[in-house]
Amino acid sequence: MAKITVIGSSSMDLVVTASKRPDKGETIIGESFKTVPGGKGANQAVAAARLGAEVYMVGCVGDDSFGKAILDNFKKNHVFTDYVEPVTDTKSGTAHITLADGDNSIIFVKGANDFVTPQFVEKALDSIRTSDMVLIQQEIPEETVEYVSEKCHEFGVPLLLNPAPARPLSKDVIEKAAYITPNELEASVLFGTKDIHAAIGKYPNKVFITEGKNGVRFHNGQQEVVIPSFPVEAVDTTGAGDTFNAAFAVALAEGKGFEESIRFANRAASLSVTKFGAQGGMPTREEVEESL
Numbered sequence: 001m002a003k004i005t006v007i008g009s010s011s012m013d014l015v016v017t018a019s020k021r022p023d024k025g026e027t028i029i030g031e032s033f034k035t036v037p038g039g040k041g042a043n044q045a046v047a048a049a050r051l052g053a054e055v056y057m058v059g060c061v062g063d064d065s066f067g068k069a070i071l072d073n074f075k076k077n078h079v080f081t082d083y084v085e086p087v088t089d090t091k092s093g094t095a096h097i098t099l100a101d102g103d104n105s106i107i108f109v110k111g112a113n114d115f116v117t118p119q120f121v122e123k124a125l126d127s128i129r130t131s132d133m134v135l136i137q138q139e140i141p142e143e144t145v146e147y148v149s150e151k152c153h154e155f156g157v158p159l160l161l162n163p164a165p166a167r168p169l170s171k172d173v174i175e176k177a178a179y180i181t182p183n184e185l186e187a188s189v190l191f192g193t194k195d196i197h198a199a200i201g202k203y204p205n206k207v208f209i210t211e212g213k214n215g216v217r218f219h220n221g222q223q224e225v226v227i228p229s230f231p232v233e234a235v236d237t238t239g240a241g242d243t244f245n246a247a248f249a250v251a252l253a254e255g256k257g258f259e260e261s262i263r264f265a266n267r268a269a270s271l272s273v274t275k276f277g278a279q280g281g282m283p284t285r286e287e288v289e290e291s292l
């Protein structure tokens, strides 16, 4: 069983479903409102655990009812919470999501996720050192991503960096991460160019661009390759990227090759969009294997 440490955000998603997005200054009637666990880090931890990995989450929640619900959700999904702590007098992170026109738009409010500092992560160094793979995203402070990339490099543990939401990265972090998985928009911010072919050509078997329905593009050292995604009827695309990243990490940590790992991750991501909520459709290992 692969051991994975996830360092990242844990939030509550506040999801409004509506027939359209309101224009500036417009009020419209929505269809429903739901609160469900989310946060890119937590989503990736839950997805990896459902896919059969031993998962340790490193993160912070608020000392509020959302924080309690987030912790309960980790436990329900067999994610170890030894390194998840509530922060006094602080609210949990929240994501304010509008689901309309078959897609989502999200405003993320950091809350307790801002306390996932290098000093906080230091407490989890033993878990990082003994992991087969470490997963990190960018809903936590930039210094933490830098610190974790250094530590993983020092320990010889592969780091999968999902650079979402987009922000520029230092050359050092790009060099030290083993795998980087931006979407097209994140790639253009990361590499400061819209020429993704040049960017992936420079980082063979390291930068994997997730292109939604098109699939995943990378350079295998000889040529550029696109591994197509699996077409499905999407109910809610929230968390599809997180499911992809978790599944890719699990497959790579188990020693699968790049193409096989991407196919596995694409399959998991395609199943995840068939149900409501970031974690609602995240499949189990058996579900992915059956559908492959």
Ligand code: RIB
Pocket: 011, 012, 013, 037, 038, 039, 040, 043, 094, 095, 106, 108, 139, 238, 239, 240, 241, 242, 278
């Ligand atoms: O990647 C999807 C997640 O990002 C949502 O669950 C939400 O929390 C947002 O921050």
